[in-house]
């Protein structure tokens with residue numbers, strides 16, 4: 001069974017990639033992911049806010065040094081403390097590159113085109129095989145139109161892209177009025193891949209304290225269908241690589257993602273719940289299904305149920321909407 005696939009110009013031995021999480025940071029867990037069969041890892045992100053915070057601290061530090069109170073200099077933090085965040089990331093990337101044989105994709109996470117994007121260059125120099133740019137933007141300003149929001153995405157992407165030669169992909173949210181157009185514009189701007197979709201973590205209201213609490217809930221397979229639908233619709237509109245992230249838990253999820261047209265499927269929640277070894281089980285079950293259905297390779301499988309190849313492509317759009325609603329039966333005992 002040939003499970004190999006290609007993503008953003010990288011040749012991968014199979015379509016399962018471990019997406020950004022604490023597991024793809026530490027060497028030990030990254031080695032365990034590789035051992036279990038992960039075809040590549042995407043490191044956790046280097047965040048714009050943290051880079052800028054560090055920069056501000058550094059500026060303050062330099063400023064304080066020049067105020068002339070030499071007796072207080074001994075209390076100043078050492079310059080090296082402020083270089084920690086980015087350097088720690090670069091050192092870890094270099095370590096992972098040295099110790100792993102699978103590709104290592106670095107991740108940048110931010111929403112504006114400031115100086116932080118220059119970090120892309122350092123990530124390339126430290127050996128990243130590719131870059132994933134996660135733009136996690138909550139468009140809450142009523143003065144900002146959807147066209148301006150799209151332009152923000154394009155500007156951030158272009159700023160990062162022009163710093164490097166390695167492939168750059170974008171991890172996107174589904175909260176756009178026109179996903180196809182957004183993705184097409186990113187492709188035209190030079191994106192090598194798109195990863196669908198970012199999960200927004202929803203703040204919760206604590207009814208006891210009446211505080212707004214950040215909440216991180218892991219995903220379930222039910223989140224996969226939104227991604228599968230969009231991968232199927234986009235597959236033949238684009239020639240860039242497509243990744244699914246969100247709700248990829250089982251071999252069934254992975255197979256559906258590939259049939260819809262994904263080049264890779266990224267796993268995070270399920271690996272945090274079940275451990276890296278889960279990848280081995282999924283690969284085995286996938287291969288059994290493929291043998292049973294007489295598929296010889298992942299490349300043969302990819303996109304064979306995408307929008308233009310599906311028997312009933314309209315099912316990926318609005319069609320069947322009314323029938324689905326009308327066909328629903330409430331639980332027994334519930335009167336309608």
Ligand SMILES: Cc1cc2nc3c(=O)[nH]c(=O)nc-3n(C[C@H](O)[C@H](O)[C@H](O)COP(=O)(O)O)c2cc1C
Pocket residue numbers: 019020021022043044045046107109134171197198199218219220223245246247248266267268269270
């Ligand atoms: C604990 C945790 C940390 C994460 N860290 C990052 C990150 O640093 N950068 C990023 O782009 N995504 C991050 N993600 C998102 C995941 O990479 C993934 O895209 C998302 O969880 C959807 O996949 P899943 O349904 O398999 O969990 C994180 C997710 C979790 C649960």
